[in-house]
Amino acid sequence: MKLILKYKIFFALIGLTATLASCVKEIPIENEGFEEALVVEGSITNEIKQQRIKLSQAFKIDTTGPNPLSGAIIRVNEYVFEEEEPGIYFSKDSFAAQRGIDYQLSISVNGHQYESQPMQLPEPSNIGRLESNRVNYRGEDGVAITLNNQNTTGTANFYRYEFIETFKFTSNMFKTSDIIIENGIAKVVPKLKEEYTCYQTNQSQDLILANTNSLSEDSVNNLLINFINSNQPKISNRYSILVKQFVISREAYTYYEILEELSGSDNLFSQSQPGFFAGNISNITNPDEKIIGFFDVSSVSTKRTYFNYNDFYDPESIRPKFVSDVVCEVTFPTIELLREQLENNAVRWYETPIPLPLNQARPVYVVPRRCVDCTVFGTNEKPDFWED
Structure with missing residues (x-):
């Protein structure tokens, strides 16, 4: 999950935080400022894959958010992690977390040694039924994707959700020809690249949590996963969403819940005391060091x-559409201007004047590239999973 956005907002609010209560338990807020902090985004799952840990360094005065932290030695039990890009570490071998085993994150970086509390894999719970319905949500018309989930075992009470949305869309105009300039003359040639039908994929940015601990049965009812306003191009053709359910520990739920509260806009002016809240990772030799993040082990479906x-x-x-038709103004540039526009990949062919002007060196009608080329906003490669 891309929690980095939440952490960025958290840093902006770090001087405003106060004691928060959780329905699970209270995490003390230490009323002390800080100059810098290690940020850890780490979760391993029961999926057989190369597990991922992300490290960064945050500074109180840094408004851009955490900076990638390289050069760390990372282990989870006997599994070694290697840095594949700045601050991003993947396990050298693929593995899946197993029930009944304590997993502990160990980080060595810049002469410091960090360890998480031991965590165990919660009992799995199959994800329930996804529903899509057109609704009015907070005064806006659109489509809501909701989850209804009932766990027959009744033992998994804390959940976190992520989603990846992919949608198919088309450009404003369907054109089969391109323009080139050859010997000072604008020539129309067949289009060599698909530019009408494209796909865009986005990862969820928000924390989505569910807690059934206080309910008589372990069921999640009508949990809003995503809402898409009717004026968004996401819904203009075909839309798909992959929802990932994580069964998490009580401690992880509490941490994420507080992170969500601190990063919510409603808290911007409601906090009055400087503070900091900790996860389950600490510096072995310096327990007072501020560390942001939580190492968790979760079951996934x-x-x-x-x-x-x-x-x-x-x-x-x-x-x-991504582009208003008003923006798609048809122009008739000179050959000199057209050459510059083509070099800058700024326009596409729209139409050739008929009858043709006597001077064949004169250009053709063109429109801005974004009106014809859907790859401005996505990819023309159909995803492997896509079903039409």
């Missing part, structure tokens, strides 16, 4: 769903 524009909207209605 996933589910994907699709919907089409026609499922909720009139197929004859005007569909939302």
Whole structure:
């Protein structure tokens, strides 16, 4: 999960935090400022894969957020992690967390040694049913994706969710030709690249949590996973969402819940005392060092769903686009200007005047590239999982 956005907001609010209560338990807020802090994003799961740990260094006065921290030696039990890009470490071997084993994160960096508390894999729980419905959410019309989940074992009470959304969309205009300039003349040639149909994929940025600990049964009902406003191009053709459910520990839930509260906009002016809250990672030789982050072990299950524009909207209605038609102004540039526009990849062919001007060196009609080329906003490669 991309918790880095939450951490950035947290740093902006670090001087405003106060004691917060949790429905699970209270984590003390230490009323002390700090100059810098190690940030750890670490979670291993019961998926057989190269597990990932992310390290960065945060500074109180750094408004850009944590900076990648390189050169660390990282282990989880006997598994060694190697740095593949700045601050991003993957386990050298693929492995899956197993029930009944204590997993402990160990980090050695800049002469310091850090360790997490031992964590165990919670009992798995299969993800439930995903539903898509057109709703009015907080005064906005759109499509809501919700989860209904009932765990028959009744033992998994704390959940975190991530999602990856992928949607198919088209450019404003469908054109089969391009322009080149050859011997000072604008020539129309067949298009060699798909530019009409594209796909865009986005990772969730928000923390999505669920707690069934106080309920009579372990069920998650109508949990909002994502809401898509009707004016967003995400819904203009076909939309897919892959939801990932993490069964997490009580301690992890409490940590994420406080992180969510601190980074929420409603807390911006409600905090009055400087503070800091800690996770389950500490410096072995200097317990007073400030460390942001939580090492967790979680059980994972996933589910994907699709919907089409026609499922909720009139197929004859005007569909939302990345570019307003007003922006797609047709122009007739001189050959000198057209050459410059093509070098800058700024325009696409729109139409050739008929009849052709007597002077064949004159250009053709063009429009801004973003009106024809969907790869400005996504990729023209269909994802392997995609189903039409």
